[in-house]
Amino acid sequence: MDILQSMRFFATVAQCGSFTAAAQQLDTSTTTVSKVISSLEDRLHTRLINRTTRRLALTEAGVRYLQRCEKILNDVREADEEAGSSHSTPIGRLKIHAMAAGGNHYVIDAIAQYRESYPSVMFDLVLTNRVPDLLEEGYDMSIVLAKELPDSGFVAQRLGMTYSILCASPAYLKRRGVPASPSDLYAHDCLRIVNTVMPVEHWRFEGANGVEVVDTPSSPFQINTADGMTIALSRGMGIGIQPVASAIEGLKAGTLVRVLPDYRFEEFGMFAVYPSRKFVDAKTRTWIEFLKTCIPRMLEVDEKIAKG
Template identity: 50%
Template sequence: MDTLQNMRAFVCVVESGSFTAAARSLGSTTGAISRAVSELEAHLRTRLLNRSTRHLGLTETGERYKIRCEKILADVNSAEEEASFARERPMGVLRMHSFASLGKQYVLPALSIYRTLYPEVTIELTLSQDMPDLFEGTSDVSVVTAPALPNSDMVSHQLGSVCSILCASPAYVNAHGAPRKPSDLLRHNCLILKTPSERGNCWALEGPDGSIEMRVDGPVKINMAESLAMAIGEGMGIGVLPVYAAIEGLQNGTLERVLPQYVLQRSNVYALYPSRKFVDAKTRTWVDFLRAHLPQFIERDMDLLDEITPAPVGRS
């Protein structure tokens, strides 16, 4: 039994004054409306209407029940309108996830611009190195980096490609010298970035002579690129940083690039969300905004890297 539909039939019968008029109003038949009210009475085990061939009236129970039905149906209609409206107009809470340094360099500036366009959307941003389970509903959209994505039911959009570079502080280079070839790294303090998507102390350098894999070691292991950049800036050693985590330090002089003819860890930037069906307006417009703007942010930083430390290896 469709209780809500039977409630609608019952209220319409009372308001229109007859089963026939209610049937016309609801686009149904007199028999179907009569059965709907009878089903409702059987379900409730009480009479709601007193019927005769010429008269239709509410019982005392029917009067009270009609008031309750009107409130319930009004709430249901409001909920349906609100849900439908959410598909047309960006509003409500947008729950965002991003890897930490990626979020700071790209997602936060993008959110700032997005909010000026859609002020009725509020933001909950989680910065974490862990990939969220978007199907659990904790996040609407995630922005992550990965060499490639495994097969899944998530919808993905590639927003650009990034790479990592070797960096040290000017003080470290002054004290220990700069490596001139990859094998020189073996005599340096190498700072290790330990994250789910990184290979830790196994560095694969791409350069003019192809790919060279180095197994390095050092005194410090850190799980966030932003913190690793600080450790490098403090002169603790040489480390691998994504361009988006290194670019600020390269610009302000707290970092300098070493072995500039080499890059490491090429990966893609993706926007992920759970489903193509019934995507609400805030999620749809945010993903569209990311696709329009993040490639520009990424390209900007790669151009800055070329200006600061020209490298022979082409960008991906």
């Protein structure tokens, strides 16, 4: 019998004042209770209970041991209750990864809205343009933009679809003219985002007439983040591809204009990826359900703005 169970038997005997009463409470036999207490004393090399045919009395060592046992058993009980309640009550901390563009525009806003309903849930949000190893790096979830997800054994919930668009500042277009087709881009300063999400070799446009592929125009400027690209475009440095999430504020403010509005560039699914369906705690479960309603609503609003 394990030590915690032995402690429970000992504490029950001390509280009940007899082996018989303790056996009834523990739903076992008096003989079993007696054997457990004797084994515990043998292991400790200490007499815990003086017993006669009529009564029991704790020794001095037994009194001290009972105090420690009661504290340990209470701590274990509280730990069990806390762990069990996490399945039904959203509480604790979520460590979330998201790709930078979607994280800045969608995930932070979603967290703010979620915490209005669940203020006991706290978040650690890490933004990077790579897919982390959830288990190795200790993430509860990754919110990923991808055409397809690799077979990882993790659970993936599709939250919606987004895409990228071409943008430039009004001042640049006034100075250099507005391209009418993808092939016109060769006459322009085309800025490039270079990272693991955005391709480098070709720009693949999806329009009413199908797909058009343009070799990536030579670029006077390239950068690894969409947020940095937003600044470069708004300063009139050229035309560049922007995820809708990064372009939307500039489009609303008028500092950016959508170029070739009949074309989309690189559609991506947005996925919430997490380790397991089994024993998903309340904070993770409610966060996932919230994302499944919140993110599509945000994407729909942005779609209308991007279309003008």
